[in-house]
Amino acid sequence: MYTSLTNRRSFIKKMAIMSAMTAAATMFPGILFAEEQEEKLPKGGNLDWKKAPCRFCGVGCGVLVGVENGKAVAVKGDPKSPVNKGLCCVKGYHSVMSIYGKDRLTKPLVKKNGKYVETSMKEALDLIASKMKTTIKDHGKDAVSIYGSGQWTIPDGYVASKLFKGCIGTNNVEANARLCMASAVTGFLTSFGLDEPMGCYEDIDHADVFILWGNNMAEMHPVLFSRLLDQRLKRGVKIIDFATRTTRTSMAADKSIIFQPQTDLAVANAICYEIIKNGWVNKSFVEKHCSFNKGLTNMGYGLEDKYKFKDKPEKIDFEAYKTFLEDYTPEKVERISGVSAKDIKYMAAYYGDPNKKVMSLWCMGMNQHTRGTWINNLVYNIHLLTGKISTPGNSPFSLTGQPSACGTVREVGTLTHKLPHGVVMKKEHREHAAKIWDVPVENIDPKPTYHTVEMFRALDRGDIKFMWIQVTNPMVTMPKLKRYRDACKKEGRFIVVSDIYPTPTTDIADVILPSAMWIEREGMYGNSERRTQYFEQMIQPSGEAMSDTWQIVEVAKRLGYEKQFYYKEETHIEEIYNEYRRHHEGKKHAMAPLEVLKTQPGAQWPYVDGKSTKWRFNSEYDPACSNGEKFHFYGKPDGKAVIWQRPYEPAPEVPDKDYPFWLCTGRVIEHWHTGSMTRRIPVLHKAMPHAYVELNPEEAKQMQIRTGDSVKLTTKRGEIILPASVNERGVPEKGQVFVPFFDENMLINDITLDAFCPISKQPDYKKCSVKVEKV
């Protein structure tokens, strides 16, 4: 065999080096040759690891992304992150693969005569700006709108709010977090006057009992659930799953308690009844720190266009509240909820036991609820009555679904009534924002316009002509989808969609902008525990893809707002964040400076004197407390949290003769929301290739349906055919079915109901009535 001279030469060279080294090693034991050693080290273990918050859910795990040759090739959990402590879930570990789907959008597309034509970014942005100008001129400023997302980074949401609310002067700014977090927000505001949890994930390390309210944590917040399981292993804590369906969480829990849909309202009241009856009320806490309110009842369900509702809070006293609760004895509630009086007393006993620290956790089960604000209030009632709040381990904790639902939508305030600090209705809040935004205060409209469902209804009616949709996929996620899909296709509507892959939403777009996602750009997310996390740009965006922030900045400049959008392209994220921080100055909401976020795995606001605040409203931890007591609920003018009198009211659509089943929708562990990213990750798609309808095994047997058989679901809004799933991932109770919503080929939202909570305006995806047939 031919051996080249160079090979021979290099062989001799290596031999010489080796013998020299051997000689050296014998003479000087322990000597090392750095270069030689490094050269021989394998590449695989030596990637460049850079920190970022995970792209997917609201837990906000810290991940380390391995980059090689300008490509993201690996992910591991960040052991330094206090959120996940090094662990991820299957979505997180494979998250970087979602960047590399073959059909990534890399060029802007403009619809011409029904066909999409490639164009340059400059032309596309010109077209958007000119379309906005003419729409505003012909139809007024309230004819343009932006629909964003809880997956927006903080700078994305900030520039969107500044452009639309500050410069253009319309409150047509909404985000998909209206569909997932609005009830949590109104729950916090009505009970405490300030949004977002008082506690943090560290509560998990202190609590003795965990009660999960309609929250399949094992699949939806798996990393936090593993922290619960870890605590059970080490400290023997109790996990109680209170849900409508048997899931992995129920299997893992120490006790699974099943209730009938909507009756959580009654059970929560029954727990309060038991607490008062048994004398478990923390009297001094309630006297010092709580007041009692009642609001309007029979609010309706928002099913009709232009539905309006405003709650009228009214002060009551403890005796009136006690009398009200007499309708909710465990025995009476057992009849409507299907939860035995024994189980209600069992849960009440844990809440009432002064030596047990209790953490309540919930997410969509309580938020996507036509009485979502109420059920949030009611769980706070339990914690307030027993004084189990704002201390390590005693924590009512509202989990979020999206990576920056808190950071962007709730804190930056990309909802129609919100400003980065405060609400549009208040003059001082408008003045504060206008000053920082450098706009005349009259620019900011004091009247909120449309919440999400109503915004799409306005698009249908023609009140809105232009909509820009970023980082979300409403043509899969809107309830009663068909109406809103048809609305988008109507003549005279102009829809811009910024996304990374073709989706059902890009299908209805007039202009599609390719976006740079996650680590292809710089940004920040804010997670459920008030933690703001920064990520740097690690790789180049695909093709001409541009960050959502810069897309908006470019359009703003074209609309003539160069003065307000003065940011330089190289440093705009830093400039925007620093400007945004000014809105939140003060002890109640100060945000950590960017330099801090760059060096550590996030910081929790209020960030005061170089310190994160772990437990708000507790004077031991929260520097904003100023009343000299142990607790100070400074969100309310009187410094007191509110215990609300909220009754049980039935759902708008309950199973009847024609539609005898409850239909519940939700997620699965493998897929993130509508699957536009996770379905392009081979591991995840292969594990969960399509949607299905879960049936109760006994009823499936009666109907002679087996796993894989086609089943037709019919509601008053339409019908859909899905494969059956019997005794697999989840088991619904009798009279209920469950369908995951990620599959764009089987759009379950075509048949869901667009009823919403009158206070939060968040739709209820968990309850409507449906007919089930084998086909």
Add this chain to the structure above:
Amino acid sequence: MKRLGIISLFVILFMAFIAVWNISYQSGMEEAYIPVENTNPISLIPSETGVFTRSKYALDYVNMPVDEQHQRVLKNYYKNRAFHGAPPSIPHPVEDERNMGDNSCLKCHQNGGFVNKYDAYAPVTPHPEMINCRQCHVPEHTKQLFKETNFYKADPPEVGVNNALQGSPPVIPHQIQMHENCLACHAGPSAPKEIRVSHPERVNCRQCHASNNKETEDIGIFKRTNNNEQ
């Protein structure tokens, strides 16, 4: 006198009873005391523990004969991982979709053993304490893709090239997070033959095998600052 004595004794007893009863009644009225305990948050995945977790089986591993017929090879080890270091997917059908791992997966994967059905030894998990297995490990229900991918699967580290010097103990060429427990993959019948350790009884692996685990930032060439000169 005697009678007076008895009466006064009972009076004292009665007064004592009243006092004791009163104190206990009063303390019963007080709000229950919540003991404040100083719980240090326990880190979920301490990076250095785990090395010794399976060391109790070390001598068994030494005495175990090698089953030449059913050896796993490294290529297969990497096959069901999306990238080097990713959690492996489940290459076999899963019977129960709902159960936690302690009732299902761990029956085979806690300590391994030969499985006739698959004609192979079950691999041993390095972290049996984490029981929500399908949080990270998912089965395969279809071979088809939703869309093609351009993901670049970087090459895993090679075997046999990790010694700095001839005969020196190889460095650890991979991340050890989530698999700090070396013997789980490097010993026993399910260990891929290329990476099976010849001396499982020497359980303090990292005594000789240093990790080559570059963290987020390289500190560059270390320079000692001399305080006297400054």
